[in-house]
Structures are given as structure tokens and as C-alpha cells.
Amino acid sequence: MNKQEMRFNNQIQRAVEDFVQMFCANKGELAAHKITLEADDNQIAKLKKIGIPAKGCPIDKAVTQMMEDVYKYRARVNHPRFFGFVPGPVSMLSWLGDIMTAAYNIHAGSWATSSAASCIEQELIGWLCEQAGYTEKSGGLFVSGGSMANMTALTAARDTILKEETRHLGVAYVSDQTHSSVEKGLRIIGIPNTRIRKIPTDGCFRMDVEQLKNAIKADIADGLIPFVVIASAGTTNTGSVDPLPEIASLCQNYGIWMHVDGAYGASVLLTKKYKYLLKGIEAADSISWDAHKWLFQTYGCSMVLVKNKANLFNTFNTHPEYLKDLEAKEDQINYGDMGMELTRPARGLKLWFTLQVMGSDAMGAAIEHGFQLAEWAEDELKKKRDWEIISHAQLAIVNFRFAPSGITEEQADELNQKISKAIIDNGYAGVFTTELNGKKVLRICAIHPDTTESDIRNTVRLLNEYAQEFYLPLRAIS
Ligand SMILES: Cc1ncc(COP(=O)(O)O)c(C=O)c1O
Structure with a gap:
């Protein structure tokens, strides 16, 4: 390391120490802060004026600028009295796991570039699958959030149930309480609005299974191909859980993929007292589960789990010549072959770290x-x-x-x-x-x-x- 590099490293180290001190001091005052602080017109004008300098400035000045002019203006979604949307009550353990992982900038798209991290993600995915009642063929992937988890699972559903020639006939079923990311994901993967059925819910905001059955029958009679039902385990509006066992048996009867959007509610699987509420989830072909909601992780950390991991691999694997050196051996997994992202951070590490310290109980x-x-x-x-x-x-x-x-x-x-x-x-x-x-x-x-x-x-x-x-x-x- 030359002298200039050493000086720069020392500056970074000091900046990190200063930042941690300022952050922790702020955290202590969290309770005194307003829940949301939106940048007013003056602040926005000030930010716009900063621009990109041709010559840089000292690190401590830029750190202070971030603290004073950027981070301050936000909704404090981790405040104990933030009750909106789905809050982000992030654990400091996740925060630490996140910054440690970011510091090493691990490329977790292949086993060869991240053997230990990939192994940990694999073990953690295996444990989460077990919690859902999945058996040995199951697997999954850490993705950025519930929207991405839903779209990843829906893509696997499309490719498993439909042939390329019949894709245009595929029909998907959601309820009037399903999260909007599901319909968005369906449209992105080529299922138009005219092939998305919105099934009404009952008085408790749960999908009406009789109406679902009637809609499936009507579509089959019209020569269409029902290919996926999206049940919710914890709807965003009310936390309602669709009748999972009934939906599962309907899907089995008609050869339809069952996806459970548990972005919000799947975390209940880790409780002793309420796990029973998700009975039937083990019959789903795929599950979305957000760790940045009710597992207290920093954004973005979510899982897509599948009953048969071959279904993710079949949809997403690619083998271009420039990645031949990274081919995985048996028992190894290249997570770039299980989802959309090739280059991806090891998102699972912070959750693993949190669980190591806290324990699952x-x-x-x-x-x-x-x-x-x-x-x-x-x-x-x-x-x-x-x-x-x-x-x-x-x-x-x-x-x-x-x-x-x-x-x-x-x-x-x-x-x-x-x-x-x-x-x-x-x-x-x-x-x-x-x-x-x-x-x-x-x-x-x-x-x-x-x-x-x-x-x-x-x-x-x-x-x-x-x-x-x-x-x-x-x-x-x-
Ligand atoms: C049930 C459900 N599904 C999906 C999502 C989308 O998740 P994300 O915002 O992480 O993309 C949410 C977000 O609140 C949700 O509550």
C-alpha cells in the first residue's frame, strides 16, 4: 500500500467511526423524533443546488452532508409507533450484518465467487423451507423484496404449467385483497389483465373458494388454461389468511400451481403460538416471504421458496461461454441460476447473522x-x-x-x-x-x-x- 492509499484508508476508517457515533446518537433520540420528516421546498432546492463537483471535498464534510441533508428527511419506518403500510422495524443485528456484508462486496451469483456465503444461504433457505413444511426437493433464493419474490415464483409457475404455444391461454387467479405486486408481476411476465381473475373475498377478507372454483370451471369451458392461483398468507390490508388447505386441494385437482404470497405473514411460521394459522402452506408450490418486514431485516431482503427447486433452475439457468469457469459442481448451487439476478449481494447473510445472535426462539x-x-x-x-x-x-x-x-x-x-x-x-x-x-x-x-x-x-x-x-x-x- 502506498502512502496516499494509507492516508485514504485512515480517512475512511475515521469517517466510519464518526458515522457510527453519529448514527448511534441519533438512534437514541429516535423516540423524540417525529414519525415522518419530509424535505420542504427549501431543502429540495438546496439538494438540487449541490450538484456534482468537479473537485471532491473532504470525507467528513460529505458524511455530515449525508447526515444533515439526506438521511434526516424520511419516514421513520423503524419507529415503534410507525404503524403504516408494513413498517420496517429493523434489528440492529441486521444493520450490522448488512454493513459487514457490504464491506466485503461479495458476488453471490455463483458458488465459485462466494462458496461460504452461498453455503450459508443454502442452509438458511433449507431451514426456512423446513419451517414451511417443505421436504428435501425444496429450495429457493434470496431476492430484494416481496414484489421480486412474487414475480420469480410466477415465472416458474408459467414455465412449469404452460408450454410456449399455450402461454397466451394461461389464466391466473388472485383475490380482491391480493397485493398489487402480484398483478404487476403477472403483467411483466406476459399475462395480460384479461387473463387475471379477481376473486371476491368473504366477510373476513379471505378468498371465496366456491367462487374460485366456478371461475376455474368457466375458464376451462372457454378453452383457457388456469395455471396459477395466488393465495395470501397475511394480506396487506387486514392480515387475513386465505383458506390454504381448500385452495391447495382445488389446485391439485385441476393441476394448477399454487403460489402463497406470504411476504407479510409467512414469518408467523416461526412462532409457536400462531403457526397453526398457516396450515396448508406446505402444499403450495411456491411461497414469498419477506425478511425486511416481520423478520426485522434491512431492505431489501426477501425469500422465494419452491417445493421443487428444479422449477426455479429450469426457468432461470443460463450457461454462456464467459461463465463456464463458474459452473457449479453437484451439491453446489449457483444462485445466479435460480432467479433474475446474476450479480447479486449475499442478502441472506444478515438474516443468518441475526438468527445466530438472537436465536430462532x-x-x-x-x-x-x-x-x-x-x-x-x-x-x-x-x-x-x-x-x-x-x-x-x-x-x-x-x-x-x-x-x-x-x-x-x-x-x-x-x-x-x-x-x-x-x-x-x-x-x-x-x-x-x-x-x-x-x-x-x-x-x-x-x-x-x-x-x-x-x-x-x-x-x-x-x-x-x-x-x-x-x-x-x-x-x-x-
Ligand atoms: C402481502 C404483500 N405482498 C407483496 C408485497 C410487496 O413487497 P415489497 O414491497 O417488498 O416488494 C407486500 C408489501 O407490503 C405485501 O404486503
Whole structure:
């Protein structure tokens, strides 16, 4: 190493130390921060003005710039009172695993370039498959997120069930609660909207199996080929789990691939108390499972698992002349042959690292805590007047709505939107809206292991205070 390189290395080391110190100090203040901080017009103008310099600047100046001008302006999705969408309650262990892995910049597309990391990913995938009830032929891949996991599985489904000449006849089945990434993925792999059937759900937001069966029969009668049913294990809106055993037997009868989108809910497999809720998942041909949701990992970390790993390999393997030196031997796996990415980071390492330190029992207990949080929210709501529970607490999600009698549906929609905005602007908690049965509702998704009972009850109390305040003028009129 020459003198200049040594000087630069020392600077990097100091910058890393400074960053870690600043980051950890900030983390300690997390509870005091607002849930979201959006860059205002001035800040955006400032960022746009920075530009790309012809001559660089000292590292510490650029680090400070990142801390002060970039990272500060974000939704704190890892805050214990961020309850929107699917929060990202990231474990510091994952964070450490992530930066360690990034530091070594491992090419995990082939065994030859990442033998130890590929072996760990293989072992971890094997263990996750076991949790899902899969047997020895199973396998899978770490990908960037649920959208990618869904599309990867759907591509394997298409190639396994349809022939190239019959692809245009293939039909896919989702429910009206299936995550939008599934339809997006289907369109990307060449299944048009006219070949995607949206099956209605029952009163508990679970796919109606009778209607699914009727739709399959009607399509067969029309000369089409049903090739994949996408069941959900934990829908985004309500946490509902589709009737997996019934859907599995229907798929088996008709020779259809069953995919389970467990991006949100598959983590429940690691709990002792609630694992039974996912019974039937073992019959699925493929499963999506996000580690950056309820396994507390940094973005992006997700798994696609398949009952028969040959189905992923058959779709994705390639053997160009410039990769011949990287051919895998028997018992080795080239993960570049199992999915879309050739060059890929070893995403599984941070999850493996987290599990090594925490242990899977503690991980299971942390997941179970979320169930309790949503139940506390429902309990507190039931004590208040004029609140309706739209979907009961399940898989750490509860949906509800302030709907006093005497106001119209439109007024109730507006009121709930205003309540959400008020609590976010206040900065105490992130409670966002969704729509169920055509109504605007408030939704709490509570999966942070550090969220307390008082966090939950105080959030509901504050929502109720805003509800009363905004309802007052309406009450006067009605
Ligand atoms: C059920 C479900 N599937 C898929 C996705 C998409 O996952 P990602 O955002 O990681 O692509 C989500 C995201 O919330 C989800 O809840």
C-alpha cells in the first residue's frame, strides 16, 4: 500500500467511526423524533443546488452532508409507533450484518465467487423451507423484496404449467385483497389483465373458494388454461389468511400451481403460538416471504421458496461461454441460476447473522408480540364511542373507523382521512388509511418488538381526541 492509499484508508476508517457515533446518537433520540420528516421546498432546492463537483471535498464534510441533508428527511419506518403500510422495524443485528456484508462486496451469483456465503444461504433457505413444511426437493433464493419474490415464483409457475404455444391461454387467479405486486408481476411476465381473475373475498377478507372454483370451471369451458392461483398468507390490508388447505386441494385437482404470497405473514411460521394459522402452506408450490418486514431485516431482503427447486433452475439457468469457469459442481448451487439476478449481494447473510445472535426462539417471540399489540389497539378502540372495528386484530393488523351516527359515508371518509393526517402531523404516531368495502378506514400494523402497551393505548386515545375535535362542527350541524 502506498502512502496516499494509507492516508485514504485512515480517512475512511475515521469517517466510519464518526458515522457510527453519529448514527448511534441519533438512534437514541429516535423516540423524540417525529414519525415522518419530509424535505420542504427549501431543502429540495438546496439538494438540487449541490450538484456534482468537479473537485471532491473532504470525507467528513460529505458524511455530515449525508447526515444533515439526506438521511434526516424520511419516514421513520423503524419507529415503534410507525404503524403504516408494513413498517420496517429493523434489528440492529441486521444493520450490522448488512454493513459487514457490504464491506466485503461479495458476488453471490455463483458458488465459485462466494462458496461460504452461498453455503450459508443454502442452509438458511433449507431451514426456512423446513419451517414451511417443505421436504428435501425444496429450495429457493434470496431476492430484494416481496414484489421480486412474487414475480420469480410466477415465472416458474408459467414455465412449469404452460408450454410456449399455450402461454397466451394461461389464466391466473388472485383475490380482491391480493397485493398489487402480484398483478404487476403477472403483467411483466406476459399475462395480460384479461387473463387475471379477481376473486371476491368473504366477510373476513379471505378468498371465496366456491367462487374460485366456478371461475376455474368457466375458464376451462372457454378453452383457457388456469395455471396459477395466488393465495395470501397475511394480506396487506387486514392480515387475513386465505383458506390454504381448500385452495391447495382445488389446485391439485385441476393441476394448477399454487403460489402463497406470504411476504407479510409467512414469518408467523416461526412462532409457536400462531403457526397453526398457516396450515396448508406446505402444499403450495411456491411461497414469498419477506425478511425486511416481520423478520426485522434491512431492505431489501426477501425469500422465494419452491417445493421443487428444479422449477426455479429450469426457468432461470443460463450457461454462456464467459461463465463456464463458474459452473457449479453437484451439491453446489449457483444462485445466479435460480432467479433474475446474476450479480447479486449475499442478502441472506444478515438474516443468518441475526438468527445466530438472537436465536430462532427469540425471533418467534418478537413476532408474537405484534399479535398482542393489535389486540391492545382493538381493546382500547372498543372502550371508545362511535368507533367501528372493520377487521378484527389478526396477524398484528387491525382496521377501524370513526363513524358516529348522523353523518354521511362521505363525511366519515373525510373525517378518518383528517384524523390520520392530524396524528402524522403531530408526529406522535404513523397511522395511515386504507379502503375496505368501499370505505376509508384507519389501519394499525404493529410489528415492532419495542412497541409497548402504552404506545398503543396512547395512540388510540390521541386518535380519539382528534376524532372528537373534527366531529364537533359536524355534530353542531346534524
Ligand atoms: C402481502 C404483500 N405482498 C407483496 C408485497 C410487496 O413487497 P415489497 O414491497 O417488498 O416488494 C407486500 C408489501 O407490503 C405485501 O404486503
